[in-house]
Amino acid sequence: MSDVDNRSEVRKKVCVQAFASDANDSFNIKCIIRDISATGCLIITSQLHELPDLIQLVPERFDLPLNGKIVWRNDKMAGVSFLSPASEESLSVLHDCSSGVTSEGDDDEPLLLGNTARPMTYAERLANYVPPRK
Secondary structure (H helix, E strand, C coil): CCCCCCCCCCCEEEEEEEEEEECCCCCCEEEEEEEECCCEEEEECCCHHHCCCEEEEEECCCCCCEEEEEEEECCCEEEEEECCCCCHHHHHHHHHHCCCCCCCCCCCCCCCCCCCCCCCCHHHHHHHCCCCCC
């Protein structure tokens, strides 16, 4: 990553387990959120090549996904810009999972990407998760 940072908000360092999936929620990839703000985050996963540009991100202890767009990626890291700012409540949950997350975002709830069915929670994804074969 470069020393130049074009972000509109400062990100806080965290270490939170999450699942990432496509907009149709047709598969789950385990990842780690390493920093976050109301407008985006950094994720790390060895399966990054399987993710499309538009993703759903479900952090540990979340019931609804944070929807975003991957704006850059390399071998195992990607920058995600949220489609709507994460709410204070969402960031507060992440704060409880990992120290140091604060934000001054607005109260908008994260948008869903057109799913008509109820999205799976983190716990449901974990219960159904099948690790990829090597």
